[in-house]
Each structure stands twice: as structure tokens, then as C-alpha cells.
Amino acid sequence: MLRTVSAGISAAFLALALSAPAVAAGDPANGQKLFKKCAACHSLDGGKKKVGPSLYKIFGATPGQVAKFRYSKGMVAYGATGVVWNEETLDAWLKKPKDLVKKTKMAFPGFKKEQDRADVIAYLKNLSE
Numbered sequence: 001m002l003r004t005v006s007a008g009i010s011a012a013f014l015a016l017a018l019s020a021p022a023v024a025a026g027d028p029a030n031g032q033k034l035f036k037k038c039a040a041c042h043s044l045d046g047g048k049k050k051v052g053p054s055l056y057k058i059f060g061a062t063p064g065q066v067a068k069f070r071y072s073k074g075m076v077a078y079g080a081t082g083v084v085w086n087e088e089t090l091d092a093w094l095k096k097p098k099d100l101v102k103k104t105k106m107a108f109p110g111f112k113k114e115q116d117r118a119d120v121i122a123y124l125k126n127l128s129e
């Protein structure tokens with residue numbers, strides 16, 4: 001009796017796993033691990049700057065707006081176009097920062113894997129809510 005029940009449960013699990021899309025929604029727990037690559041330059045506490053600005057509540061924010069941080073001209077100009085940091089803009093940014101903002105000060109080559117970008121973005125989004 002017990003056996004049949006657990007077999008049923010694992011079959012349901014398998015069906016769920018197989019129906020997941022190729023690039024699943026971002027996984028914030030993995031994003032937190034990947035953020036170690038950002039943490040050398042970015043704090044998540046408000047007002048605490050390192051080489052880069054604090055990323056406190058960055059999701060939904062206008063680029064280049066953290067007080068007392070000296071951004072590149074390119075980043076300030078990007079913010080002036082009326083965009084905000086959301087899934088699309090952060091994905092473009094983390095793919096290859098220099099492609100989005102020419103002459104940016106952010107010396108990070110980017111995440112090649114779409115899933116890595118989605119995970120970090122999900123992590124930052126959760127923290128901003």
C-alpha cells in the first residue's frame with residue numbers, strides 16, 4: 001500500500017520536471033550564489049558603496065541614481081532615456097555591460113549563460129520587493 005503511494009508521488013514529480021521549459025524562470029537561491037561574483041564590487045546595503053554602487057532595491061530603479069556614486073557619463077545618459085532596471089534591461093546589461101553602456105566603469109565581462117542571468121536577476125528582484 002505505502003509503496004504504491006510513493007511510486008505515484010515520484011511519477012508526479014517526474015512529470016513536473018519533464019514539463020519545465022529549457023530556460024526556467026530565474027532561481028533566486030542560485031542567484032544568491034552567483035552574486036558572489038558581484039559582491040566584490042557591490043554591496044546590497046543601502047548607502048554602502050564599494051567599487052560599484054550599492055544594489056539595494058535596484059530592481060525597478062532608474063540607472064545611475066544612487067546618491068554620491070560617481071557613475072560613468074554613459075550610465076547617467078542611459079538613465080536619462082527613461083528606462084528602469086527590469087528583467088529585459090538587466091539581462092542586456094549582465095550579458096555584456098559594454099554593449100549596453102559604452103565606456104561603462106563596470107569591469108565585468110558578463111554572464112554568457114542566459115540561465116545565470118535569469119537567476120541573478122530573480123535574486124535582485126526578490127530583494128527589491
Ligand code: HEC
Nearest residue numbers: 037038041051052063064065071072075104105106107108
Ligand atoms: C569589478 C567591479 C564590478 C563587478 C564584478 C560588478 N560590477 Fe556592477 N558595477 C560596477 C561599477 C563600477 C558600476 C558603475 C558603472 C558606470 O557608472 O558605468 C556598476 C553598475 C552596476 C549596475 C547599475 C547600478 C545603478 O545604480 O544603476 C548594476 C545593476 C550592476 N552593476 C550589477 C552587477 C551585477 C549583478 C554584477 C554581478 C553579476 C556586477 N554588477 C558585477 C562594478 C562592478
